[in-house]
Amino acid sequence: MKKPLIVIIEDEEDLLELLEYKLSKEGYEVEGFLSTKNVESFLEEEDVDLMIVDRNLPGLEGSEFVKSLRNKGVETPIILLTAKNADIDIETGFLRGADDYITKPFNMNELVLRVKAVLKRVKPETFENILYFRDIKLDLNKREVFIEEEKIDLTKLEFDLLYTFIKNKNIVLSREFLLENVWNKDEIHQDKTVNVAIKRLKEKIDPKKKKNYIEAIRGVGYKIG
Template structure:
């Protein structure tokens, strides 16, 4: 089993231990010692699982997860924490957790729970596919193939391409794309869309021979 797992743990020795063991199991890991920058990473990358401590500097782990859930982020979460009272565990699940493991913990049990949760959540995902010309977007695995070859996209790029394909006969203005793909956050501007579109074009049409995406000057973008 493979996948990208984000670990938020402020004790660096524990963080390194978890990363080492998960990478031995074939997972890709990215570690953070606080919730700072985690939201941006989740926005930009396709993350399969979040392992979250609760006793963190700044925002407490379960508060961060609750905020994330309010924004519509559905990434599965396992809490790994020293907060072990029954009320703590109930609170963790109420704040959007999918599983709860208390410290001290058994590494083998953690790995088994990760595999079980990933197997369950991947099975539950929408297995539909969206097709446009030689592009196939697999909504279940969130993978892109073009002419039978895999192309790596970030989460944001995948959502952007899906939005374009779902509205393939319509010119989408930048405000619409900002609302649908970026969630209408005021910090993002038209230039954000332009940069993301250009980056997406480079990935799906590096030699510029297929010209999937057409720029409609002064308005926005559409598929050719």
């Protein structure tokens, strides 16, 4: 039940660290390289789901590296990330084997959406109905939850509650919103119903109270982030 593994090749160390941080927070396993050196041996040893490759790399230019991988039969989906934004550069990138092309400067949230879109397109059966948050994995088809690859038993209500939080991560959700979207609208519930359910959920997903997935925002509601 491993997380999708993404390889990033980017020679700007600060940007590489930012990409690693952002994609890790989105629930991906990330391996970063500052050049193409050692990448091919890594691809031979690991089952990589996606690559993000800068074009302006030391040594072998990024799109040339992509072309060499394609010529060797590597089919891993690849997103080129580059400041080269002329039409001919974009065309060349696709012709050499890229699945998508993002030009710098770019919006980090857009990059995340493109990553998800490429993964869904190439492996829809694997990624379409799976959500990740930090070390939590939700399999929506099987309605199963894994934390650090260990299965956690949740009730239907707890699963729906966790799903709602992750789907709306970093957004403060009011008790009214949770009652309307998680509980049956036709039933009468009180705010304490939400409080009790969240307390039980937190006890199951964070029994040692060290991870603090769900945060109470006083007077407003709760958020996961």
